[in-house]
Amino acid sequence: MAVHTKHPVSATPAAPVREKTGHLLLRAWCIFVLFMALAGTAWINAFGEAVTAVIVIAGGMLSIGLWIVMRPPVNGRRLPWFALAYAAWAVLSLLWSAWPAVSAWTLLLLLITTLQALFVGSVLTWGELVKAVASALKWVLGLSLVFELWVSLFIGAPILPGFVVAKASDPIEYWSRDNLFDGGRLQGIMGNANLLGPVALLAIVVFAIRYAARAPRRFMLILWIVFSAYLFLRASSATAYLAAVAVGVVLATVLLMRRARRPGERTKYYIAYAAVGAGGGLALVLFRDEIFTALGRSSDLTGRETIWAAVLERASQRPVAGWGFATPWVVADPAFDGWIIDHGQSVQQAHSMWIDAFLQLGAVGVTLLALAYLALIWRAWFFAIDRPRWDLRADRPYSPLSLLPTLVATILLVQGFSESGPLLLWGWMFLVMLGFKIKQAPHVGVGPVEQSFAIEQDLGAVRAPRPKRAP
Known part of the structure; x- marks a missing residue:
């Protein structure tokens, strides 16, 4: 005769694992830090240099305090050394x-940017x-459209930094040119198209990566991609267009x-990649006037050659x-005030990071900067094309991240x-942050740095067994 037990075999129902409030606040702070960097000159345009300096310094001090309290796992031997060497050389430049x-x-x-x-x-x-x-990009782009919409609907005229409505001697001075409905270039909260x-363009890349990684609310990601593409086109930046082609x-x-399956199979792709790159560079040289005319720019890159x-x-x-070191140039200083005049x-800036680095830190600085980018590109390239592997298993799927x-x-x-x-x-910030992250966590989701969050939240991360005491 069957006997019904009062003790079910299934596990006891439990609430889903949720992130702790402290970690949610930490992630919110990181989003704000990224927003501060991505928004750029928006802080100065809105609040002025003094208030912006206070916000930046206070943000750096808060991050230092959080770092000391949290003590996240960091391998001190795997740091972005060339980027840090460039920063150290910049500090030494105070001597001369x-x-x-x-x-x-x-x-x-x-x-502070390096620390963040x-x-x-x-x-x-x-x-x-x-x-x-x-998340930070959503805030930057969303506020950019809201800002342009506010200027067009409620102000009805271009405005200067500090929310001042006045006539400028040159359109370059305007924070917003009130171009939302007339088809002109949009400048967003940065005040610069x-x-x-x-x-x-960065937003399109990030949202597309999250879509490919099957993040939640994928339909909303499609809308954000479309919205980012709209702002990308309305900014009408020739440099951004060329960057999009390169991407x-x-x-x-x-x-x-x-897709390569055998050793040496990638060689033909490298040859094709080099041929496309060389052909693109040659076309840019031979058909320079036609290309920049099609992009709505002059062949001298809108006066940049004179500045260079x-x-x-x-x-x-x-x-x-x-x-x-002087990045950016402070035009209030006599060394830069009136040195190079453009649009009054x-x-x-020198409108080229390599020429700017050469002016400020000489050949040594250019070399360190080139090595920092070379290190990032080298690691990022193989981080993207190599299948994740840290043991004998060679069939793990690629991560869109x-x-x-x-x-x-x-x-x-x-x-x-x-x-x-x-x-x-x-x-x-992204040069240092991504170079640091690749070296600390060369595989997505693997290693002590990647598992620290899972350990804190008890999400099933593997903990190292404790050594047994000797009898």
């Missing part, structure tokens, strides 16, 4: 700087990092590399160590040709 006050203030920004990059990379896993970058374009070429090459000539002339006077304004570093490096390299943006704010 021709503008010591400018060097001191801009070095503070460089060091290391902090975010150490406390977030790869999945959380991509998710945090996506050439800054909005690369950020919108497409690199992505196609990575996906082809992943003036910067190189001064840089050649101190070719080894440079004149001293003193220029704040592994595409992020190599595509971001592509954007920064192309942008750095005609802009100095990669030397500060989100450009420098």
